[in-house]
Amino acid sequence: MSLATGRAGLSPVSISRLDKLGVVTTLIALAGLFLQPFMLFRANRIVLGDPLELWQSLPAFVWVPTLGVILAGIGLTLVKTPRTVRLSAGVAVLALLAVVVGVSASYLTPEGDSFARVSPGGGFWILIFAFALSVTDSVARLRLGPVPRVLALAAVGVVLAAILYSGLWSDLSILKEYAGRANSFWQQVQVHLVLALGSMAAAAVFGIPLGIVSYRIVRVRAAILNALNIVQTIPSMAMFGLLIAPMAWVGATIPGAAELGIGGIGVAPAFLALFAYSLLPVVSNTVVGLDTVPREPNDAARGVGMTDLQRLVRIEMPLAFPVILTGIRIVLVQNIGLTVIAGLIGGGGLGTFVFQGISQTAMDLVLLGAIPAVAMAFAAAIVLDAGVELSRPKGAGAQR
Amino acid sequence: MKWALGLRLVAVVLLAAFIFAPEMFAPVFAPLTQFGAPPIYTQSAILDLTLSHLMLVGAATLAATILAVGLAILVTRPFGAEFLPLSRSLANIGQTFPPVAVLALAVPAMGFGAGPTLVALFLYGLLPIFENALTGLESLSPSVREAARGSGMTGLQRLVRVELPLAFPVILAGIRLSVVISLSTATIGSTVAAKTLGEVIIAGLLSNNTAFVLQGGLVVGVLAVLIYDGFVAIEKIAARRMGQSVPGTA
Secondary structure, three states, rough: HHHHHHHHHHHOOHHEEOOOOHHHHHHHHHHHHHHHOEEEEHHHHOOOOOEEEEHHHHOOOHHHHHHHHHHHHHHHEEEEEOOOOOOHHHHHHHHHHHHHHHHHHHHHHHOOOOOEEEEEEEEHHHHHHHHHHHHHHHHHHHHHOOHHHHHHHHHHHHHHHHHHHHHOOOHHHHHHHHHHHHHHHHHHHHHHHHHHHHHHHHHEEEHHHHHHHHOOOHHHHHHHHHHHHHHHOOOHHHHHOOOOHHHHHOOOHHHOHHHHHOOOOOOOHHHHHHHHHHHHHHHHHHHHHOOOOHHHHHHHHHHOOHHHHHHHHHHHHHHHHHHHHHHHHHHHHHHHHHHHHHHHHOOOOOHHHHHHHHHOOOOOHHHHHHHHHHHHHHHHHHHHOOOOOOOOOOOOOOOO | HHHHHHHHHHEEEEEHHHHHHHHHHHHHHHOOOOOOOOOOOOOOOOHHHHHHHHHHHHHHHHHHHHHHHHHHHHHHHHOOHHHHHHHEEEEEEEEOOHHHHHHHHHHHHHOOOHHHHHHHHHHHHHHHHHHHHHHHHOOOHHHHHHHHHHHOOEEEEHHHHEEEEEEHHHHHHHHHHHHHHHHHHHHHHHOOOOOOHHHHHHHHHHOOOHHHHHHHHHHHHHHHHHHHHHHHHHHHHHHOOOOOOOOOOO
16 A cells, blocks of 8 residues: 555645556556566476576566566556556556567577476466456456457457467477477367367256256256255265276176277266266256246247147247356356366376376476366356357346 | 255264274275275374365365455445456356366465465355355345435444345355365365375275275265255254345255
8 A cells, every 4th residue: 555655645646546456456566576586497397496587587678678568557557547548558468478478488498408497487477467357357347248258258369379379488388398298288188178068068968858857847856956966065086986987887798888988997987977067057057047937928828829848949948048058158167177187087188287297296287287277168158158148138137 | 854854864973973983884885895905094084084174174265255255345335346347257257267277276386285275275265155245245125225324324334233144144155155165176185185085085096996985975975965954054044034035045
């Protein structure tokens, strides 16, 4: 707070001209700039790093303007400025940081040294966090519609892909981990997606009818929902582990199962575990969705002589669809995260790198698995949220 | 309803028996082992692991509750209204972070042991509590607010005597969600050497001993179900006291 008052004392800017959120992000950004190292340099992949400040991480002709832009960005968010100015300032600083971190990695890596590892330090991440907060706030206040949100996500994706393709980040430690295992990385991404999306699809195929049944037959509703609730309480590690033995048995005894890839080790137990966790959100959202269908359209449909099946297909399901889609969104985001655990039981996916990294204390390898998983979950959430919003009839509550 | 209560009592008794004297259950788990492997995990006492597991979850949830409820109060006051849109979208974004990833990302920053687990549980526990506290504080009917204001209560009095008690059942529901998620997530903490019941499951996975996996999973699962039920019961009592209808528990 002393900073805010200090500034107000020096200039005609009074306290009321300060943006409250700006004060918070400014304090965070300054802590990132001055209290934490911008980069970490390590002689090899598992030793502790040497901390380097911003001015030690870059040549003077780069760090001086960089510091200038960051301070200008802080200034623009600290005082009350128009939303578009704040948004552009935040995006500009984030883009600059993305470029500078790559330049710094190349600058710090000694010529021809393939053991040295350079990674962003705490200060870099804190700066990213501070400006991401500011951008998130501006975006939230702009109230972007579903289509612009997806387009913005696509634009960010294209920029990140371009940076990765250009080789700007190639000297960063996480990409050195990637370079050594590019093939297996993409293979595991594929396994990860197949597991997360496949189990989601299976849960939709079985869960929606199950939801319709539990909506129609009140007596079985509590039993089904309670059973699925209990499934959720089983820790994921145990669930994955417990399914190994039964799957091995199925693979060994049922003809044709082994050819389908069903066995004790591999994707089968992981798929089944994810499927079990996915059922509750799908079933309960189907029940809730059908339950919230207003009476009038149903009465009208009965009046014109529709059968129960016709009403279900033409009236109830379309009206319940947004709520069911919300359940599917929960499942997909949750499954992308849970699939990481499959790495622990040999089920593949990005968790393979996370747990390999943990056992080798190679943190870059942990990040190589964790960051894409987070990014996929985040992208899935934005796309499906947009889908939920678009599927809602116009004028029906804009709230989540 | 009677048989449900009976079932719970049986679960409590069995769980307590297993935690205090796991050897008693050796014959039950023996058929799951191969090549004469031990049917019961004895590397650490199940009692110690359970206590340490519950302490981790309890400490993380307590810290998360204090911060989340505090933040929800802040953003629903006129002073903090500016932070409302941001905190809403942060709660939304935060939920897309998988708990395992939070744990994995905390390890580079904090090293191995209970530390990263505590941070992961804390961060992940914040979101459901914050969302529910926000809903609870925001969904008070305007007439209640007006009545409180009309009777001459100050802002603080309104918060402590009217808003928080009325929002309490909804906040409890958020804490319940958070605790149940944390109980399961804490097991993953054992992959980074935190002392939790996950140790039993991992030992089972590494030595191909289904008995270990099952007993670790069962203890955590039964604990979660019982704690969940306990919270639901308290929520019902709290809601009844406030004269509200029982909130949905699904």
